[in-house]
Amino acid sequence: MRVFYCGFNLYGQFINHSNIIVERFIDYTYEDVTSIEFNQTFSVIFKNENIYLHGRKADKTHQIQRIEIPENLKILQISCTDDKVLFLANDSILKLDLNKCDRLVPEPLPSNIFSNDPIIKIASGSKINAALTEQGTLYTFFNKLNFSNKDIVDICAGREHCLILDDTGNVYSFGRGSRGQLGHGSLEDELEPKLIEALAGIKISKIATGGWHSCAVSAEGDVYTWGWNGNGQLGIGKINEEAVGVMAIPQVVDFPDDSNAIDVACGNRHTIVLLDNADLFGAGWNKYHQLGNIENENENIFRMTHLYSFSNFNVNNIKCGPWSTVVIVN
Secondary structure, eight states: OEEEEEEEOTTOSSTTOOOSEEEEEEEEEOTTEEEEEEOSSEEEEEETTEEEEEEEOTTOOEEEEEEOOOTTOOEEEEEEETTEEEEEETTEEEEEETTSOSSOOOEEOOGGGSOSSOEEEEEEOSSOEEEEETTSEEEETTEEEEEEOTTEEEEEEOSSEEEEEETTSOEEEEEOOTTSTTOSSSOOOEEEEEEOGGGTTSOEEEEEEOSSEEEEEETTSOEEEEEEOTTSTTOBOOBTTBOOSEEEEEEEEOOGGGOOEEEEEEOSSEEEEEETTSEEEEEEEOTTOTTTTOOSSEEOBGGGOEEEEOTTSOEEEEEEETTEEEEEEO
């Protein structure tokens, strides 16, 4: 697995590079790595059936340390935000709080939180955590939501909101709506998942959540963005010559040469999009060069911000830390 990385690196979360800020995409090869998750001050590396923390730990030292997972548990998914890491293991969820532990030993969440319906996916944000079961039931920690859909294929969480995608292409959202991140045309909160009507009838294939913004890619290759746009992370530029701070309804955005998008990922205040020609574009906050070698601190139009061409690689995944960008290739 080869990893291209740029952005914030103060805590050594991208351990192979000593710079505090990685200003352009740096290419490294990780052998036997199956997954990587990045956050603001640390990264979690799954390698050879072992899991390692790179960067900041509880005592604020910068180092690589193995996370101690019980031998009888198989880790299926890792999700991290701020100072915690969640692990989906078999039919249980483990939580590692980096501010409250002397050793890197995750603690299981109480088993009576969830029903006997196996959990198949988790998503974590600063103030919202969600778990999806095999039968399509959705939980937040620690409540069962009044929502059930056996066709759910993905969930993702921003800092305070959550998106849900089903296999018909419908997108639902719930949580905090104060910056339009729910996409319902208002700034109201939603306690239960609600269909995003503006996307109804459009088959959505990918969803992503930033800190307070949201994105979706349709099966036709169109990108839709909505929510907070304080740093241009929606990539919509100005509307009627006016800067847009909040967009509460999904807006389609343009790319050069009518290219189609195939993937999208979001940081706290930036967004990256991979096109079908393997070009990577970005928009939003760029103080720590999370958009690579772009010089402006804020970029608000995707079509003006070509970050990198991955035409010589088979891109496996694109991800964002809060202030960083990661492209994983085979």
